[in-house]
Amino acid sequence: xxxxxxGSHGLIQATVVGGDGGLVALSExxxxxxxxxxxxxxxxxxxxxxxxxxGGDLWMHPRKQAQMLQANPWLGxxxxxxxxxxxxxxxxxxxxxxxxxxxxxxxxASRTSFVYDQASGMLLYLSRLTREPPAIRDPNRxxxxxxxxxxxxxxxxxxxxxxPWLGxxIPESLRAARRISFQGQFAVQGQGIVPTPLAVQLALQxxxxxxxxxxxxxxxxxxxxxxxEFDSVDGPGSLPPLAIPPxxxxxxxxxxxxxxxxxxxxxxxxxxxxGQYVTLQAAGARKTFLYVFDRARGLLLxxxxxxASGGAGLVNMTDIRLAAIQ
Numbered sequence: 001x002x003x004x005x006x007g008s009h010g011l012i013q014a015t016v017v018g019g020d021g022g023l024v025a026l027s028e029x030x031x032x033x034x035x036x037x038x039x040x041x042x043x044x045x046x047x048x049x050x051x052x053x054x055g056g057d058l059w060m061h062p063r064k065q066a067q068m069l070q071a072n073p074w075l076g077x078x079x080x081x082x083x084x085x086x087x088x089x090x091x092x093x094x095x096x097x098x099x100x101x102x103x104x105x106x107x108x109a110s111r112t113s114f115v116y117d118q119a120s121g122m123l124l125y126l127s128r129l130t131r132e133p134p135a136i137r138d139p140n141r142x143x144x145x146x147x148x149x150x151x152x153x154x155x156x157x158x159x160x161x162x163x164p165w166l167g168x169x170i171p172e173s174l175r176a177a178r179r180i181s182f183q184g185q186f187a188v189q190g191q192g193i194v195p196t197p198l199a200v201q202l203a204l205q206x207x208x209x210x211x212x213x214x215x216x217x218x219x220x221x222x223x224x225x226x227x228x229e230f231d232s233v234d235g236p237g238s239l240p241p242l243a244i245p246p247x248x249x250x251x252x253x254x255x256x257x258x259x260x261x262x263x264x265x266x267x268x269x270x271x272x273x274x275g276q277y278v279t280l281q282a283a284g285a286r287k288t289f290l291y292v293f294d295r296a297r298g299l300l301l302x303x304x305x306x307x308a309s310g311g312a313g314l315v316n317m318t319d320i321r322l323a324a325i326q
Contacts, residue, residue, distance in 0.1 A: 009033045011040045011263060012153070014058050015161070018213025018235025024050050025213040025233035026058075031264050034309075039285040040264045041309050047233045049208065049215050057114070057153070059121040065101040078106045090115055090124055092155065100124055117155075126153040156263060163258060165248045166236050170212060173297035174243035177325050180204045182303070184320030186222050190313050198223040200320055204232060212236055239268055240280050240291050243298045249278045250295070277301070285309075299325070 010032040018025045026048050031040030053061045060068075065085075074086035083105050090100040103114040110130040117124055128151040182202040187195040200223070204216040213235035221227035234242045239259060252258075256270040258280070266284035273279070275295070282289040286309040292302035299322065307316040 010043065011156070012046070013264070014055065015237055015239070017233050017237035017241070018210065019052070020210040020212065022052050023208075023210065024052060024055060025210075025215055025235055026050055026055065027233050027238060041285045042264075042266070042287050045230070045232065047231045049231075049233065055121075057126055058123045060101070060114070060116045060123075061121050062118055065116055065118055065121070068103055069101060072103070074102075074104075078104050078111070080106050080108050082106055087118070088115075090117075092124065098124060120158075122155055122158065123153065124155045126151065128152075159262075161237060161239070161259060163237070163239065164252065165241065165244050168236055168245045168248060170214075170235075171243040171245050171298040173299050174214075174325075178206045179324075179326045180216075180242070181323045181325075182320040183323040184318065186316070186318045189315045189317055193314070195317075200318060202320055207231075214242075239282070240293075240300075242300050244278075244293055246295060246298045249293055249298060252278055 010030055012028060012030050015027045016024055017027050028046040028048060030043050030046055032043040033039070034041060048056055050056045050058075053064045068083075068085045069087060072083045072085045074084045078084055083103065085101060085103045088100055088102045090098045090102075092098070098117045099119070101114075101116045101118055103116070105112045105114075107130075109132055110128070112129075113125070113127040114123065115125040116122065129149070131148045180203070182200075184200045185197040186200045187197045189195055201221045202218065204218050206214060207217045208215040213233065216232045216234065218230045218232045219227060220230070252270045252273060254270050254273050258268045258270070260267045264284060266282055268280060268282045271279045271281035271290065278293045278295060280291045280293070282291070286307070288306045290302075290304040290306075291300055292304075293299065294301050302319070302321045305316075305318040307318075308314070310316065
């Protein structure tokens with residue numbers, strides 16, 4: 001709001017977990033920087049389903065860039081209601097140069113700029129500025145107030161994951177599933193605190209799916225709260241997916257590092273394995289996730305989240321287990 005600033009600074013990742021038929025399932029975790037601490041801490045997922053031509057804001061196919069350049073020439077100054085595009089050179093923060101497409105979209109109270117690499121289609125830079133009246137006006141303000149939003153994205157890097165289950169078909173135990181539900185509990189732990197567990201429920205309803213990907217509509221509910229809805233994607237590019245082929249699980253060994261992300265610092269490894277279960281661990285700054293898989297069917301049976309991001313020596317623990325799969 002005017003004269004009152006609120007903001008967040010972090011990292012958005014987009015991982016292609018699967019896709020076919022012109023659609024791409026993107027897992028998009030958002031990591032938040034805490035003040036001056038530049039250690040990325042996982043905050044939430046913003047999963048989405050996009051097309052091969054336009055990956056949301058995050059890429060634009062070179063063919064579509066060429067179409068934009070031809071259909072929307074950059075003539076004069078940008079004015080409301082117009083889309084303008086031009087070819088340009090772009091230099092990133094590290095000094096690397098790109099041949100790029102610069103697209104500007106002007107609204108009555110907004111301006112959005114996109115810069116895409118013409119070779120790879122990757123978004124190099126985004127600036128989105130909007131101003132609009134607030135939902136609730138403050139009668140004590142002597143001047144008309146407004147709400148301004150600004151978003152800036154800069155390309156940091158891209159890499160190819162090498163996962164043991166990458167390219168493998170969806171296990172039979174999950175292929176026909178239309179609804180998956182988990183149940184468990186949430187509790188706060190800390191010195192001098194007597195944990196008071198609260199019931200947790202999580203349900204995933206199939207929204208759409210392809211040969212190697214699933215797009216779920218999810219709802220989570222913690223006892224005493226309103227609950228929340230979210231979108232979730234799943235496929236062989238997930239880290240980890242809802243099910244891993246039993247043959248792949250059989251080839252994993254305790255201590256094996258599956259992936260280590262150079263930007264977020266998150267390391268995924270094999271934490272435990274016995275005759276019945278294989279446990280994967282995703283360990284990042286102040287948050288750790290454990291995923292327990294059934295060796296025989298490959299299904300995710302349990303997920304344990306340890307969240308110490310709130311500070312003050314408090315740890316939020318969430319432990320959910322597979323309740324039903326239909």
